[in-house]
Structure formats: structure tokens, C-alpha cells
Amino acid sequence: MTESAAATPPKGPAFYFPSIEKKYGRPIAEWQELIRASPLTKHSELVTWLKTEHGLGHGHANALVAHTLKEDAAGS
Structure with missing residues (x-):
């Protein structure tokens, strides 16, 4: 890996x-x-769940859900 990478x-x-x-x-x-x-x-349901049940902020919950769902879709 290069230094810049x-x-x-x-x-x-x-x-x-x-x-x-x-x-x-x-x-x-x-x-x-x-x-x-x-x-x-659903993305929005999962974000709300992480926020209410686990105390995550919206941006953090959104990032986790977006990344996870994208990984899962790529693996299907």
C-alpha cells in the first residue's frame, strides 16, 4: 500500500x-x-430502533444501517 493510500x-x-x-x-x-x-x-425502521433501543445518534445509526444493508445486498 502506498503512503498516500x-x-x-x-x-x-x-x-x-x-x-x-x-x-x-x-x-x-x-x-x-x-x-x-x-x-x-426497512432502513428507516432500523435507524429508529438503534436510536430508541440502543441510544445511538441519528448519523451513527444511519451509517451503520446503510453500510450493513449495502453489504448484505452485495452478498446476495
Whole structure:
């Protein structure tokens, strides 16, 4: 990996991941497991659920849901 590639900050939802892990004390993989285990499937429902049940802020919840659903769609 080149030095400039290593210095390139993450873009999109992943930009929030370091602050999510720091603020809420759980790794991203654990949040993704919770999202995938939820009976909810719609983006907005999952965001609201993370906010109300787990105390996440809107931006952090939105980033986690967007990234997780995109990964799942790519894997199907």
C-alpha cells in the first residue's frame, strides 16, 4: 500500500466507524450482528430502533444501517 493510500480517510458510512466504536464501546461487527438479527428490514425502521433501543445518534445509526444493508445486498 502506498503512503498516500494509507493516509486516505474512509468515505461514506465507514467514515463514522471509529467514532461509533469509541462512543458506544462496541465494535462495528457487533452492531452489524444486532442489525442483521433484528426482525426489522426497512432502513428507516432500523435507524429508529438503534436510536430508541440502543441510544445511538441519528448519523451513527444511519451509517451503520446503510453500510450493513449495502453489504448484505452485495452478498446476495
